[in-house]
Amino acid sequence: MSPLPTDLEIAQQTPLKPIDDIAQRAGIAPEHLEHYGRHVAKVSLDAIKAKADQPAANYVLITAITPTPLGEGKTTTAVGLAQGLELLGKKTMLALRQPSMGPVFGIKGGAAGGGYSQVLPMESLNLHLTGDFHAVTAAHNLLAAMLDNHIYQGNALDIDPQRVSWRRVLDMNDRALRNVVVGLGAPEDGVPRQSGFDITAASEVMVILALATDLRDLRGRLGRIVVGYTHAGQPVTAEDLKAAGAMAVILKDALKPNLLQTTEHSPALIHAGPFGNIATGNSSVVADLLGSRCAEYLLTEAGFGSDMGGERFFNVKCRVSGLTPDAAVLVVTVRALKAHSGRYRIVAGKPLPAELLAENPDDVRAGADNLRKHIEIVRGFGVAPVVAINAFPSDHASEHAVIREIAEGLGARVAVSTHVAEGGKGALALAEAVMAACQDPTQFCPTYDLGDDLKTKLDKVARKVYGADRIELSSAARKQLKGFEALGYGQFPVVIAKTHLSLSSDPKRRGAPTGWTLPVRELRVAAGAGYVYAICGDMRTMPALGAHPSAEKIDLDEQGRVVGLF
The missing domain is CATH 3.40.50.300 (P-loop containing nucleotide triphosphate hydrolases)
Known part of the structure; x- marks a missing residue:
């Protein structure tokens, strides 16, 4: 051939x-x-x-x-x-x-x-x-800017800077931005705190764009995004920051x-x-x-x-x-x-x-x-x-x-x-x-009922889908699970963030591993997207470039056509 x-x-x-x-x-x-x-x-x-x-x-x-x-x-x-x-x-x-x-x-x-x-x-x-990805990036980062500005302008919502969960995003692989400190410089440059960047595809705003059924649903989901917690442990939302309307405007098209x-x-x-x-x-x-x-x-x-x-x-x-x-x-x-x-x-x-x-x-x-x-x-x-x-x-x-x-x-x-x-x-x-x-009879059956508690949902996915024997919640995850259910998030479906290179949580385990336990290190809520997600293993939300990234080969020829893209 x-x-x-x-x-x-x-x-x-x-x-x-x-x-x-x-x-x-x-x-x-x-x-x-x-x-x-x-x-x-x-x-x-x-x-x-x-x-x-x-x-x-x-x-x-x-x-x-x-x-x-x-x-x-x-x-x-x-x-x-x-x-x-x-x-x-x-x-x-x-x-x-x-x-x-x-x-x-x-x-x-x-x-x-x-x-x-x-x-x-x-x-x-x-x-x-x-330009959809750029719109997601802009809407996400507008919320981040309004969050930091709120803290700088007196913090009327009593947001705990140590419990801010909303990072910034960029549609590019950049390892140097995984962990950053924002607000450095003069006092008018903001309140210093540790933060970081994720890639735009990892943004909750991207998931909201994917799950929204219409503009009204989009606007409502954006308002429910949780960006952090007060000193008293209450969630702070994009609606609380009065940012959701402007975000919806950015994402309308x-x-x-x-x-x-x-x-x-x-x-x-x-x-x-x-x-x-x-x-x-x-x-x-x-x-x-x-x-x-x-x-x-x-x-x-x-x-x-x-x-x-x-x-x-x-x-x-x-x-x-x-x-x-x-x-x-x-x-x-x-x-x-x-x-x-x-x-x-x-x-x-x-x-x-x-x-x-x-x-x-x-x-x-x-x-x-x-x-x-x-x-x-x-x-x-x-x-x-x-x-x-x-x-x-x-x-x-x-x-x-x-x-x-x-x-x-x-x-x-x-x-x-x-x-x-x-x-x-x-x-x-x-x-x-x-x-x-498509002519075969279908009896569509999700893995769990939404009425199941969060631990049961996680356990059913781990056992029925991945083939694990059980799940093991860290002490932090147990505390977070209890807190999310108390805040009313227990009816949400679950997403398990784990390696894609194995059915297990260990990327080195090939085939169909048996006799293993799924370790749940941390739980987070994507309240706007409408699910609770479990972090299992070391998950990178900002990829990095390799020694010779594809960008080295991409260029324009003399006629202005793209070359090197694959």
């Missing part, structure tokens, strides 16, 4: 259709479009009401097994599946997250898909798009989803981008509410594995949207299963070990417990799984056969997909399997 052109070369060589044509294909009226050039548009939220009488689409989640640091291709599989369904005569809509520029300029690169299954224009998608197209011109709604290990890891509810009335199949992707973004999709997002999934695609790669055998180490930014690329179905079989567990996780939510083998040129037929044997032995549908090299044509078998799965 001849080597594929780079993702950027394919993107720049693909003729784009006017965004009006893409909107017409999705049944979105011209009056609901706000153009950003010829190939990108925002869609007014009025379009959701205008299409309310249309039949609901089949709702399909694209998730994955526990990934390697390289990722296993959920986004490109979602794009390829949409293209395959379109070739079979089905109307589709993609609903995907927008990439953060931190990883784009860091080591991961872009997140527009890959090969001939991408969302275009690829450069715009990976770099700014319509950002709440509208962005319409783009794939390399084969099927429509895609790109909106919001919360992290998948420390936040919800899903695109926006408003995109799904719109997309569900624009197509026969609505396809959405959740960050990392089914234990991470997939679990939050089922337990958090679906509760907010009211939409019920019909099937879930579980993306698996040969390299990931070989890694889960424990015999290979994959490091982002470094070549794959040569022995990992050699034909070895026994290594695939040795790592297959991870696949088995993820099929069990999806089934635990009452949803039919479809195993999508994202094929790489270095794979071998014997290795695919092992995956098929194991998945079919568990009653799951399986398809090999070559969408990266062939676009929609390479995903036809996957499209047919998904169509069949």
Whole structure:
């Protein structure tokens, strides 16, 4: 096989259709479009009401097994599946997250898909798009500024500077900003205190953008954000600081989803981008509410594995949207299963070990417990799984056969997909399997009831989803749990912030670990987003750049075109 052109070369060589044509294909009226050039548009939220009488689409989640640091291709599989369904005569809509520029300029690169299954224009998608991330950054930092200003101006709310929890954000990887001291200098420069920066994708404001159902809901959620506590231990909110209204004004246009197209011109709604290990890891509810009335199949992707973004999709997002999934695609790669055998180490930014690329179905079989567990996780939510083998040129037929044997032995549908090299044509078998799965009866069942207490919710996720024996709360976490329930947050769903590289809380444990305890170090509340989250292990909310970040290769050529982006 001849080597594929780079993702950027394919993107720049693909003729784009006017965004009006893409909107017409999705049944979105011209009056609901706000153009950003010829190939990108925002869609007014009025379009959701205008299409309310249309039949609901089949709702399909694209998730994955526990990934390697390289990722296993959920986004490109979602794009390829949409293209395959379109070739079979089905109307589709993609609903995907927008990439953060931190990883784009860091080591991961872009997140527009890959090969001939991408969302275009690829450069715009990976770099700014319509400015939603910058709006989140501005709204978040406005609240931080008003918080510090309130303390400086006399602190009428009696905020305890030692219990301020609201940091600042930036959509860039920058290790030097993880921990900072603000307010240094002259007395008029503020009240000194320790703080820091997170990446914008980790902001609670980003999660609120993803979960809000309309402008009123957005405004209400912003007001409920807890920024810290008084000396008496009472929460202080953005509403208390009179900041929520201005934040909503900044985010008013950002709440509208962005319409783009794939390399084969099927429509895609790109909106919001919360992290998948420390936040919800899903695109926006408003995109799904719109997309569900624009197509026969609505396809959405959740960050990392089914234990991470997939679990939050089922337990958090679906509760907010009211939409019920019909099937879930579980993306698996040969390299990931070989890694889960424990015999290979994959490091982002470094070549794959040569022995990992050699034909070895026994290594695939040795790592297959991870696949088995993820099929069990999806089934635990009452949803039919479809195993999508994202094929790489270095794979071998014997290795695919092992995956098929194991998945079919568990009653799951399986398809090999070559969408990266062939676009929609390479995903036809996957499209047919998904169509069949959507006909299976679904008995959607979240992991826990909202009426369960917080400890029970955490315990159920740890045991039923991750496979832990139990959870262990630190003394601080026990105190925080009791305090949150006393403040009325006990009815919230939970999010567990842990490594995405293992089903356990230890990134070094491969496969499907058993006989382990999930340690809960700390609990925090995201009252505006509407959940309590548990910190398990050392979670970084501000990534860092490596020795040779991708930014070193990104530039403009003599014609002013972007080069080096992937």
